Amino acid sequence: MIRLYDGAGVSLDAPQTPVQPLAERACWIDLLHPTPEEETQVEALIGVEVPSRDELHDIEPSSRLYIENGAVYLTASVVWKADSDFAEIADIGFVLAGGRLVTIRYAEPKAFTMFAANAHRELAHRELAGAGGHDVMTRLIEAMIDRSAEVLEHRSRRIDALSTEVFSRGAVANPEAVTRDLEATLTVIASHQRTIAKVRESLMSLARIASFLQTLPEIMGDKTLKQRCRSMAGDVQSLSEHADFISENIIFLLDASLGLISVQQNQVMKVLSVAAMVFLPPTFIGTVYGMNFQNMPELSQPWAYPIALAVMATSALGPYLWFKRKGWF
Structure with a gap:
């Protein structure tokens, strides 16, 4: 053109x-x-x-x-x-x-x-x-x-x-x-x-x-x-x-x-880290009592299961409250 x-x-x-x-x-x-x-x-x-x-x-x-x-x-x-x-x-x-x-x-x-x-x-x-x-x-x-x-x-x-x-x-x-x-x-x-x-x-x-x-x-x-x-x-x-x-x-x-x-992304990783720390103690307790040993006297007690659940809940609640107090989430 x-x-x-x-x-x-x-x-x-x-x-x-x-x-x-x-x-x-x-x-x-x-x-x-x-x-x-x-x-x-x-x-x-x-x-x-x-x-x-x-x-x-x-x-x-x-x-x-x-x-x-x-x-x-x-x-x-x-x-x-x-x-x-x-x-x-x-x-x-x-x-x-x-x-x-x-x-x-x-x-x-x-x-x-x-x-x-x-x-x-x-x-x-x-x-x-x-x-x-x-x-x-x-x-x-x-x-x-x-x-x-x-x-x-x-x-x-x-x-x-x-x-x-x-x-x-x-x-x-x-x-x-x-x-x-x-x-x-x-x-x-x-x-x-x-x-x-x-x-x-x-x-x-x-x-x-x-x-x-x-x-x-x-x-x-x-x-x-x-x-x-x-x-x-x-x-x-x-x-x-x-x-x-x-x-x-x-x-x-x-x-x-x-x-x-x-x-x-660090915030997301922080939440995941807190979640891991919260569930780590209950997981440890559950793992201990999930072992197949015959000589574990407390397993035969009628109060053993609810007490184990209570200890697991307490172990999870403790880290949660501590991290919350620190302001991590």
Whole structure:
């Protein structure tokens, strides 16, 4: 799919056939799951090749940020599906050539949708001549950073609520129910940690792109774009520190949950230990009188059985009262 936008952020009509050329006034060309025919159309307009899907997955730094044939090639790892429990990283390619920006993506991060919806307001006040694609590029990176901040804030609130919920479960009287709930909470904590890790990976990638953009002549020669790139680098640094702080909270919450599970399991073991101690003396007495010795005079007495039962009950009641006095249960 090809989506076209002019320098003012207004959506243009996409070609109806693969042989139809793209609009010359297109400033941002967004390729979503492009076909080979669509890639050929874009290459005919910008005069350089666009990276393939396999090339976007290359993790070598030299293959992610480079200049070739006068065109700037960048690959960013962007978090998406961040609102679900299974956040993922998508590799998105950027090509700056001929004053245009081409984005190649095989995922739909929310930042792109939000930026495309507001592009006409973001870009309308700028005169986009030769540096039009660079202006769109920096604003798009800003949108990704803003989206990362939104994800971190949302996850931070959810983690705070989960923390309150975890520590309030200690007052529940049923240890088994508490343990089951805490074990289910571990899955939720893992989901939060996965999302934060993906956001941190995305921020690292955006930081590298922001630093690389500042070395481009088109950026260095434009005071507004240069200042924007510096601001983006500062924002990424602040968000990375915030992500580290959230990760530390998640680790603390994980340790606390495991500790509470251990406490609840120890409570169960304590009850079992008390029960064993309570029934140990009666069991010993019953075992003694269950031995098959002929010379046990008290067995022939009529009062032997009730007295044995009374002694067994007393031996069981004694440890019970002692443990209760100690507050073990």
